[in-house]
Amino acid sequence: MEDDAPQEGVDIIRRVERAVVVGVQLPGRTGADVDASLDELAALLDTAGAQVVERVVQRRDAPDAATFLGGGKVAEIADLVAAVGADAVVFDDDLTPAQQRTLEERMHQKVLDRTIVILDIFAQHASSKEGKAQVELAQLTYLLPRLRGWGTALSRQAGGRAAGGVGIGGRGPGETQLEVDRRRIMRRISKLRRDLAGYGRIRDTKASERERNQVQVAALVGYTNAGKSSLLNALTGADVAVEDKLFATLDPTVRRLALDDGREIVITDTVGFIAKLPHGLVEAFTSTLEESTRADLLLHVVDASHAEAESQILAVKDVLQEIGADQRPEQLVLNKIDRADRATVDALARRLRTELDTEPVLVSAVTGEGLDELTERLELRLPSLRYRVSGHVPYARQDLVALAHRRGTVVKEGYDETGTTLVADVDHDAALELRHYLDDDPFAEEPEPWEAG
Numbered sequence: 001m002e003d004d005a006p007q008e009g010v011d012i013i014r015r016v017e018r019a020v021v022v023g024v025q026l027p028g029r030t031g032a033d034v035d036a037s038l039d040e041l042a043a044l045l046d047t048a049g050a051q052v053v054e055r056v057v058q059r060r061d062a063p064d065a066a067t068f069l070g071g072g073k074v075a076e077i078a079d080l081v082a083a084v085g086a087d088a089v090v091f092d093d094d095l096t097p098a099q100q101r102t103l104e105e106r107m108h109q110k111v112l113d114r115t116i117v118i119l120d121i122f123a124q125h126a127s128s129k130e131g132k133a134q135v136e137l138a139q140l141t142y143l144l145p146r147l148r149g150w151g152t153a154l155s156r157q158a159g160g161r162a163a164g165g166v167g168i169g170g171r172g173p174g175e176t177q178l179e180v181d182r183r184r185i186m187r188r189i190s191k192l193r194r195d196l197a198g199y200g201r202i203r204d205t206k207a208s209e210r211e212r213n214q215v216q217v218a219a220l221v222g223y224t225n226a227g228k229s230s231l232l233n234a235l236t237g238a239d240v241a242v243e244d245k246l247f248a249t250l251d252p253t254v255r256r257l258a259l260d261d262g263r264e265i266v267i268t269d270t271v272g273f274i275a276k277l278p279h280g281l282v283e284a285f286t287s288t289l290e291e292s293t294r295a296d297l298l299l300h301v302v303d304a305s306h307a308e309a310e311s312q313i314l315a316v317k318d319v320l321q322e323i324g325a326d327q328r329p330e331q332l333v334l335n336k337i338d339r340a341d342r343a344t345v346d347a348l349a350r351r352l353r354t355e356l357d358t359e360p361v362l363v364s365a366v367t368g369e370g371l372d373e374l375t376e377r378l379e380l381r382l383p384s385l386r387y388r389v390s391g392h393v394p395y396a397r398q399d400l401v402a403l404a405h406r407r408g409t410v411v412k413e414g415y416d417e418t419g420t421t422l423v424a425d426v427d428h429d430a431a432l433e434l435r436h437y438l439d440d441d442p443f444a445e446e447p448e449p450w451e452a453g
């Protein structure tokens, strides 16, 4: 029973106000790379409600196995933390549980890494039941190997009542508190995995309904804050919350869009990606992200006004590969062109053309510039012969058989006394014209196209 209790996320960052951030410049990374990544960490902390008071960068050939940084640097940061009155040290790279523990001992202050910051933002923004379960799963997976260092206060908070109410008879003979906590958290993790599998099945059902109705899906994907939700709103008149914050959207939204050729398609908006996206989060959000692996077209939205636009594109491609969506057809959309100067955007588009062999569309979700071109591109890139129809066309309407040949692929054709039996793959409009002679109405579950228009 207790495992069903509603859970609150671990709010580590909300109790951090002033952070010192630490980056390491490893071979192959420039100082500018590290700076850009620290800028992003600062934005993440800001979104999470904490402020960066000091930055430290160390150049190293490799991270130190025990303390990530060198011993001298660790002592220096400990002094700095005391001097500026910081209440946490946040590393831009992931620390192992042992490194984290050692660093906390040496610096006498809370030590966090990028992953826990991202997890915390997700915890603050999750609103649906599924989203909350996904975040909690990711948090507990992160926490489990760190129980020893962070002590029971945190583990109880993270496991909520699952890890909490151990006072009364919770502990078996000879078990340490740590073992009890670990066991309870593992039980909670199994429960969350089961729940999430259930949500996944509901999603499967909806997706296969769409497949049966032959509705095509374009999925908005991209770096966090690129303007995915803004584009969804601009294209479909949806009212998804838009914010100049990272990871504003966690719950997927699905909206219909009528194309000029009469087709109705579906556009989905989902959680954004980021460089060094914690693996546990990807795993926890698999079912949400699978929405993109199924899409007929990925609309990869890029903030063209961002100095790191290109590395963000590559980071998104990495995540797409991780979730198995890298083979989907992809359309790059350079957004926020109202904010960038034209020469910069054109240069970016040119590089993408030569380096990635792709033709980006330039848009602004705010001014509406380029949106017509984007819908045209959607028409072009969504395969149009989506309707497998079969039926019997009377001889008086042989013009329709001709139409099927002209505008589609006829798979099977036969003749009897009254007309032609036909199986064909056709586009939307041809299916509409053939409609009354078909065995099954391909539009049965869609709104009447002329009403929707």
Ligand SMILES: Nc1nc2c(ncn2[C@@H]2O[C@H](COP(=O)(O)OP(=O)(O)OP(=O)(O)O)[C@@H](O)[C@H]2O)c(=O)[nH]1
Residues within 6 Å of the ligand: 222, 223, 224, 225, 226, 227, 228, 229, 230, 231, 241, 242, 243, 244, 245, 246, 247, 248, 249, 250, 270, 271, 272, 273, 335, 336, 337, 338, 339, 363, 364, 365, 366, 367
């Ligand atoms: N100037 C300008 N700002 C934009 C444009 N599109 C989005 N924005 C702004 O960029 C910020 C992020 O927009 P969102 O639509 O929330 O971005 P998102 O990709 O959905 O972000 P997450 O859901 O957080 O991953 C907001 O402040 C938007 O107002 C645009 O074309 N031009």
Ligand SMILES: [Mg+2]
Residues within 6 Å of the ligand: 228, 229, 230, 241, 248, 249, 270
């Ligand atoms: Mg969004």
